[in-house]
Amino acid sequence: MAAEAAFSFSVASVVEDVLQQHGTRLKDLDFESRKAEEAASRRYEAAGWLRKMVGVVAAKDLPAEPSEEEFRLGLRSGIILCNVINKVQSGAVPKVVESPVDSALIPDGAPLSAYQYFENVRNFLVAVQEIGIPTFEASDLEQGGKSSRIVNCVLGLKSYGEWKQSGANGVWKFGGNLKPATSTKSFVRKNSEPFTNSLSRTSSLNEKSVTGLNCEAESNSKTSGSHSLSSLVHAILSDKRPEEVPMLVESVLSKVVEEFEHRIASRGGEQVQPKIASRDPVSQSNGSASKFVMPDKKVDNRISTVSKKDDFIQKSRVAEQSRSQLLKQKELSDQQQREIQFIQMKFQEEFSNLGMHVCGLAHAASGYHRVLEENRKLYNQVQDLKGSIRVYCRVRPFFPGQPNQLSTVENIEDGTLTVHIPSKNGKGRKSFNFNKVFGPSASQAEVFLDMQPLIRSVLDGFNVCIFAYGQTGSGKTYTMTGPKEITEKSQGVNYRALSDLFLIADQRKDTFHYDVSVQMIEIYNEQVRDLLVKIRSSSNKGLSVPDASLVPVSSTLDVIELMNLGQRNRAVGATALNDRSSRSHSCLTVHVQGRDLTTGTVLRGCMHLVDLAGSERVDKSEATGDRLKEAQHINKSLSALGDVIASLAQKNSHVPYRNSKLTQLLQDSLGGQAKTLMFVHISPESEAIGETLSTLKFAERVATVELGAARVNKDSADVKELKEQIANLKAALARKEGESEHSFSGSSEKYRTRTGDLSPYHPNQRGTDAGDRPGCRQPMVEVGNIGHQSKSRFRHKTQSLDFDEMSSTSPPWPPVSSPGQNYAEDDKETGSGEWVDKVMVNKQDINKTDNLLGCWESPGANGNLSDVFYQKYLQDSSKMYSEQSYNMFMGGNQFNMMAGSDEMDELDAATSDSSEPDLLWQFNHSKLTTMTMTNAVGSKTKRSIPKSAKSPEMRIGASVSNRTGRHPAPVDGKRKVGIRK
Numbered sequence: 001m002a003a004e005a006a007f008s009f010s011v012a013s014v015v016e017d018v019l020q021q022h023g024t025r026l027k028d029l030d031f032e033s034r035k036a037e038e039a040a041s042r043r044y045e046a047a048g049w050l051r052k053m054v055g056v057v058a059a060k061d062l063p064a065e066p067s068e069e070e071f072r073l074g075l076r077s078g079i080i081l082c083n084v085i086n087k088v089q090s091g092a093v094p095k096v097v098e099s100p101v102d103s104a105l106i107p108d109g110a111p112l113s114a115y116q117y118f119e120n121v122r123n124f125l126v127a128v129q130e131i132g133i134p135t136f137e138a139s140d141l142e143q144g145g146k147s148s149r150i151v152n153c154v155l156g157l158k159s160y161g162e163w164k165q166s167g168a169n170g171v172w173k174f175g176g177n178l179k180p181a182t183s184t185k186s187f188v189r190k191n192s193e194p195f196t197n198s199l200s201r202t203s204s205l206n207e208k209s210v211t212g213l214n215c216e217a218e219s220n221s222k223t224s225g226s227h228s229l230s231s232l233v234h235a236i237l238s239d240k241r242p243e244e245v246p247m248l249v250e251s252v253l254s255k256v257v258e259e260f261e262h263r264i265a266s267r268g269g270e271q272v273q274p275k276i277a278s279r280d281p282v283s284q285s286n287g288s289a290s291k292f293v294m295p296d297k298k299v300d301n302r303i304s305t306v307s308k309k310d311d312f313i314q315k316s317r318v319a320e321q322s323r324s325q326l327l328k329q330k331e332l333s334d335q336q337q338r339e340i341q342f343i344q345m346k347f348q349e350e351f352s353n354l355g356m357h358v359c360g361l362a363h364a365a366s367g368y369h370r371v372l373e374e375n376r377k378l379y380n381q382v383q384d385l386k387g388s389i390r391v392y393c394r395v396r397p398f399f400p401g402q403p404n405q406l407s408t409v410e411n412i413e414d415g416t417l418t419v420h421i422p423s424k425n426g427k428g429r430k431s432f433n434f435n436k437v438f439g440p441s442a443s444q445a446e447v448f449l450d451m452q453p454l455i456r457s458v459l460d461g462f463n464v465c466i467f468a469y470g471q472t473g474s475g476k477t478y479t480m481t482g483p484k485e486i487t488e489k490s491q492g493v494n495y496r497a498l499s500d501l502f503l504i505a506d507q508r509k510d511t512f513h514y515d516v517s518v519q520m521i522e523i524y525n526e527q528v529r530d531l532l533v534k535i536r537s538s539s540n541k542g543l544s545v546p547d548a549s550l551v552p553v554s555s556t557l558d559v560i561e562l563m564n565l566g567q568r569n570r571a572v573g574a575t576a577l578n579d580r581s582s583r584s585h586s587c588l589t590v591h592v593q594g595r596d597l598t599t600g601t602v603l604r605g606c607m608h609l610v611d612l613a614g615s616e617r618v619d620k621s622e623a624t625g626d627r628l629k630e631a632q633h634i635n636k637s638l639s640a641l642g643d644v645i646a647s648l649a650q651k652n653s654h655v656p657y658r659n660s661k662l663t664q665l666l667q668d669s670l671g672g673q674a675k676t677l678m679f680v681h682i683s684p685e686s687e688a689i690g691e692t693l694s695t696l697k698f699a700e701r702v703a704t705v706e707l708g709a710a711r712v713n714k715d716s717a718d719v720k721e722l723k724e725q726i727a728n729l730k731a732a733l734a735r736k737e738g739e740s741e742h743s744f745s746g747s748s749e750k751y752r753t754r755t756g757d758l759s760p761y762h763p764n765q766r767g768t769d770a771g772d773r774p775g776c777r778q779p780m781v782e783v784g785n786i787g788h789q790s791k792s793r794f795r796h797k798t799q800s801l802d803f804d805e806m807s808s809t810s811p812p813w814p815p816v817s818s819p820g821q822n823y824a825e826d827d828k829e830t831g832s833g834e835w836v837d838k839v840m841v842n843k844q845d846i847n848k849t850d851n852l853l854g855c856w857e858s859p860g861a862n863g864n865l866s867d868v869f870y871q872k873y874l875q876d877s878s879k880m881y882s883e884q885s886y887n888m889f890m891g892g893n894q895f896n897m898m899a900g901s902d903e904m905d906e907l908d909a910a911t912s913d914s915s916e917p918d919l920l921w922q923f924n925h926s927k928l929t930t931m932t933m934t935n936a937v938g939s940k941t942k943r944s945i946p947k948s949a950k951s952p953e954m955r956i957g958a959s960v961s962n963r964t965g966r967h968p969a970p971v972d973g974k975r976k977v978g979i980r981k
């Protein structure tokens with residue numbers, strides 16, 4: 001089609017253009033005027049013929065000699081052309097559309113109606129094409145079109161008409177206005193031979209080269225060679241020498257080719273649609289037209305292409321619109337489909353979730369026990385995963401109105417605490433990691449929340465230990481107990497733990513029966529004191545210190561009462577740092593025994609809640625005298641705690657628990673099987689940075705200790721029964737032996753039963769002679785302040801002595817002026833049955849005796865207890881009755897722990913860094929035990945207590961031994977518990 005378009009150019013005009021561009025000589029020939037003259041004469045000829053043929057058309061005659069413009073406009077509507085062709089060949093254009101308006105009146109450039117334009121012109125062009133007359137393009141009728149081509153076409157039609165009029169003999173040849181004599185050029189019908197050959201032409205010899213040019217041009221353009229072109233060529237060549245002609249022709253030819261190429265390229269954009277038309281099956285099936293589309297077809301295609309294009313555009317627009325609508329609808333429906341699917345999926349998911357929930361509920365309902373058990377296991381697993389020794393840290397807030405509230409604690413983030421270290425204590429900052437860090441604003445409730453799972457564990461049969469560590473005034477007591485005036489909100493861990501226990505116990509009451517009892521002890525100057533000793537005023541006896549240290553409790557109120565008592569009893573000393581400072585370790589121990597109502601299984605849990613004495617160094621507290629000794633004891637016990645923790649951390653086979661009462665007390669909570677939480681406290685003041693750093697370093701060390709998985713204390717019903725049988729048998733045997741060997745039988749069965757039983761909560765530490773009957777405080781035995789039965793002379797002498805009886809008749813601690821009498825009174829008064837234990841010193845543990853003896857060493861020995869010593873004294877226990885020990889023994893009695901501590905203090909002042917006090921304690925304890933028995937049999941009581949008591953405790957001791965001593969004044973409790981709501 002590109003070629004086709006190119007060939008529709010007027011070859012003559014192209015050649016003329018080229019020739020014009022080619023040389024200056026054309027100008028010399030006055031080419032323009034000649035050309036115009038030529039064109040005009042041809043136009044006149046055409047117009048004349050048209051006038052002759054059709055006359056006046058559409059009320060407007062075509063001028064006889066029209067200008068190019070007039071000629072174009074006159075033919076623009078196609079009416080004249082159609083009429084003339086119908087005259088030449090009737091019916092060539094069957095229907096001529098008459099324009100309502102004269103086309104000439106339509107301003108040039110104004111678009112004619114598409115109908116007129118296409119219909120008439122198209123029909124005319126199709127008709128001339130049919131005949132084989134050179135055509136023009138419809139656009140040639142518009143401004144800028146080539147009127148010469150229209151003229152050519154009209155003259156061609158004229159020639160054809162004349163040929164027909166002459167009878168249509170022979171082959172019609174288009175000759176234009178060329179003189180027949182000089183021009184033999186003619187057209188043949190398009191189908192007579194291939195178009196390229198359809199143009200035949202003869203020329204004179206001297207016109208040969210130009211003819212060649214014309215032939216080629218004509219064969220390509222399918223236009224006839226024009227008269228003007230021939231004349232032009234003649235004019236150009238007339239003055240040329242023959243040898244110049246080839247060069248000139250060659251040059252012109254190359255220019256023509258160039259021009260053709262250029263025009264083809266410039267019209268490339270118009271060829272898209274015609275290209276489609278060229279695929280018209282008609283043209284394609286036509287072998288002759290396969291290379292060049294026949295001129296008539298081309299026109300047809302061009303015109304039909306335009307209308308088709310419009311149609312096509314229109315249709316494709318509609319199609320596009322409906323397609324996009326369809327697409328949108330499809331998209332919408334897809335979207336809806338997806339949404340429905342999603343909802344269905346969700347629904348199914350929820351449905352299956354619901355199903356699972358229902359199943360879960362059914363499962364839970366059918367196996368409440370199992371769920372409870374699993375729950376417990378999971379709970380404890382979580383706890384165990386957190387690590388056996390958990391370390392929490394709490395920062396005390398500044399006191400209201402305190403000057404210089406610049407805290408050393410720089411940042412608290414999750415479990416990391418960063419402290420700022422002033423330059424004199426080192427410099428920069430240091431971070432410490434703990435399981436949890438509570439800032440100054442943490443509430444008591446928040447703090448407890450993190451401990452709550454541990455509390456729950458006690459009811460599940462685990463041993464738990466929570467101890468508060470930190471320098472004086474850092475908030476240990478605040479955390480464990482609360483502030484001075486305790487309200488419900490400010491209650492510390494102790495109260496919350498107990499009330500939580502009752503709450504959970506109540507929740508489980510359908511499946512478990514729980515018995516809870518508490519004891520409170522204090523370790524002061526390495527002496528253990530019972531804090532739950534009732535202090536009562538008695539008219540003539542002064543203070544009497546009766547019965548139970550292990551007290552059953554059934555409500556939070558009971559606990560509050562007991563704690564008030566304990567707090568009152570607690571030794572409090574003033575220091576330069578904190579005038580309320582407690583110089584003792586206090587421990588609230590809660591024993592829980594739970595019996596599964598369906599299986600009979602017994603769970604035993606025990607919880608130590610320890611408020612340690614201040615950890616500050618002695619020099620800081622500016623202590624002297626008694627306070628100095630207190631501080632030394634405290635430091636020593638805390639360093640013993642450090643040693644225990646260090647050896648646990650290193651997984652040493654030997655752990656020096658015996659180096660202090662504190663470590664002995666906590667042994668069952670530090671050595672494994674228990675869940676332990678250390679709660680370190682720090683003060684925010686910059687003056688405290690030294691203590692703060694050592695506290696935090698210690699705490700970090702503790703955090704490295706792995707105790708291994710905690711174990712539940714559980715006895716099946718069978719085991720429990722068997723144990724009880726053994727205990728009963730042993731008791732019976734002992735009684736029998738006692739009856740036969742001694743006339744001694746001072747105690748009532750009631751006492752024997754009540755106090756002789758060992759604690760049901762510590763089966764591991766119980767001797768085989770211990771039953772599972774409740775009522776004893778085994779932990780006290782562990783601590784060692786209990787009157788352990790030694791391999792004493794008395795023991796040898798009184799082999800048949802019933803230990804239970806013996807214990808029951810032993811004077812209580814703190815002692816009373818008349819033990820026997822008081823016991824009787826106490827029994828009456830308390831009547832608390834098996835849960836009430838007389839005094840902690842009455843506890844007997846034969847199994848431990850050897851250890852105690854073995855551990856004893858002469859005062860002044862440094863270092864930890866060694867196995868060597870243990871072996872030594874175990875092999876020869878009589879050594880404990882060396883003169884020295886005897887003297888010491890004589891110097892105190894079992895009730896006078898504080899009196900014993902006096903001696904110890906003296907010794908200890910020189911050996912404050914050793915474990916000596918422990919040894920002394922062991923020693924004292926042996927003495928106490930012996931003394932107890934002595935008292936029990938009513939002999940040699942007066943040999944004891946050479947010293948007068950310096951402290952209330954000592955006075956108690958003295959009063960016991962002399963039975964005349966004063967009673968200790970009640971010590972004002974550090975915390976007064978009165979829950980205000």
Ligand SMILES: Nc1ncnc2c1ncn2[C@@H]1O[C@H](COP(=O)(O)OP(=O)(O)OP(=O)(O)O)[C@@H](O)[C@H]1O
Binds near residue numbers: 396479482484581
């Ligand atoms: N978290 C806290 N929020 C408010 N006040 C606190 C907090 N911690 C401690 N205190 C207050 O700080 C003071 C000292 O606290 P506390 O007696 O508990 O310290 P301590 O470490 O037990 O001292 P000591 O070693 O002498 O027994 C008390 O008045 C207490 O009420």
